[in-house]
Amino acid sequence: xxxxxxxRKGQGRMLEVVLAVVFFTALIIFLIFFFSANQRxxxxxxxxxxxxxxxxxxxxxxxxxxxxxxEVQNCIDIYKFLAFKEGVGSRKIFYSPAFxxxxxxxxxxNITLQVIYPEKGTYTIQSGQGNSSTLFEFxxxxxxxxxxxxxxxxxxxxxxx
Amino acid sequence: xxxxxxxxxxIAIAVVILILVVVIVVGLSSSGPKKPDVVKxxxxxxxxxxxxxxIVSTSYNDGGTIGEALxxxxxxxxxxxxxxxxxxxxxxxxxxxxxxNEQYSxxxxxxxxxxxxxxxxxxxxxxxxxxxxxxxxxxxxxKVGLKICIR
Numbered sequence: 475x476x477x478x479x480x481x482r483k484g485q486g487r488m489l490e491v492v493l494a495v496v497f498f499t500a501l502i503i504f505l506i507f508f509f510s511a512n513q514r515x516x517x518x519x520x521x522x523x524x525x526x527x528x529x530x531x532x533x534x535x536x537x538x539x540x541x542x543x544x545e546v547q548n549c550i551d552i553y554k555f556l557a558f559k560e561g562v563g564s565r566k567i568f569y570s571p572a573f574x575x576x577x578x579x580x581x582x583x584n585i586t587l588q589v590i591y592p593e594k595g596t597y598t599i600q601s602g603q604g605n606s607s608t609l610f611e612f613x614x615x616x617x618x619x620x621x622x623x624x625x626x627x628x629x630x631x632x633x634x635x
Numbered sequence: 636x637x638x639x640x641x642x643x644x645x646i647a648i649a650v651v652i653l654i655l656v657v658v659i660v661v662g663l664s665s666s667g668p669k670k671p672d673v674v675k676x677x678x679x680x681x682x683x684x685x686x687x688x689x690i691v692s693t694s695y696n697d698g699g700t701i702g703e704a705l706x707x708x709x710x711x712x713x714x715x716x717x718x719x720x721x722x723x724x725x726x727x728x729x730x731x732x733x734x735x736n737e738q739y740s741x742x743x744x745x746x747x748x749x750x751x752x753x754x755x756x757x758x759x760x761x762x763x764x765x766x767x768x769x770x771x772x773x774x775x776x777x778k779v780g781l782k783i784c785i786r
Contacts, residue, residue: 501655509662530678546692548685590730591723592694612682613689613731623694626727 525633529610533631536585537614549615549624552597555587559599584632589616593625604634679785683765687781690727691767695720705779706771709745721751738784746775759784 537548541558544551562569584607585599593616609632616627691702701723708717724741732739733755740754756762766780 501651505655505658508659512662526678548689549692591727611735613686615689615692624692624700626689626693626731628731 525608526610529608529631529633530612532583532633533610533612533629536629536631537612544617546615546617546624548613549617550587550627550629551617551619552587552589553619555597555616559597562599563601583634584630586630586632587614587616587627588630589625589627591626592623593618593621607632607634679763679783680765683763683781683783684767685765686732686783687765687767687779690724690781691769691779693727695723702767702769702777702779705743705750706745706769706777709743709748709750709775709777710771710773717750724751725753732783737786740782742778742780744778744780745771750777756782756784761785 537543537550539558542550542554544554583601584603587597589595589597609630611628611630614627614629615624617624691700691705693701695701695704701720704716704720704723707713708720728739728741738756738759740756741752742749743751762782762784764780764782766778769777769779771777
């Protein structure tokens, strides 16, 4: 067999090998991109869930604070809440264990109590603002010792990060 | 020789495509959005019960609560009492759940009789239900329930 025929045959086989390598490399790259995009979505969802959990945990902390709650379950005493609103700003270190690590890690929150029925009013405790936030809302009763009434209200906790 | 090689290459490509499809399907089914969001379900479950509990414990007119007014509506079936308490509950739910674009249905049953019912759920895949049972002076329980659509 002549030299040129052998060379051509060899080149053809090399081309086959190169094509196969290119094909499998492209396949692997495609699979890596596909699964990493899938994983990214899954992580984003988990991150969103953990932010919601933080906001709902903070709402539970607030609802169970003896400084503001009344004797009934899921109830806030409006006078205690107003007194707490005045005092919380000047006692940040004292309240930092109650609010988890929100103060120390420079998290900020916004607590709003919107009284809907029969009395009405909106009361807010704010400790700062941020770019992204998670909102958690919870129905509560608000007790007014003067009128001796329990009102329906929504407690909104917005955690900024 | 060439024909045999081409056939082998064809089979190899078919096998590769089959493997690719299987890998994609397995990948999607294992990490897809079908996993139940436990946090959300627990939150909504607690939310539905807390809504009903807060509504029935709210003061109504002079002295009583909305729960007691609902019980009176069930016992006496007085249209005026029922209409007034119905309006109050609708006001509360509109200012809370409806304002936040939540879909819900509210029911109050005195024994087997439906005292109050309204359904604001258009289409919903998954709902969560919370119920509070109130004892009445007749001994027949009043069951107040709220169903909230999980988004």
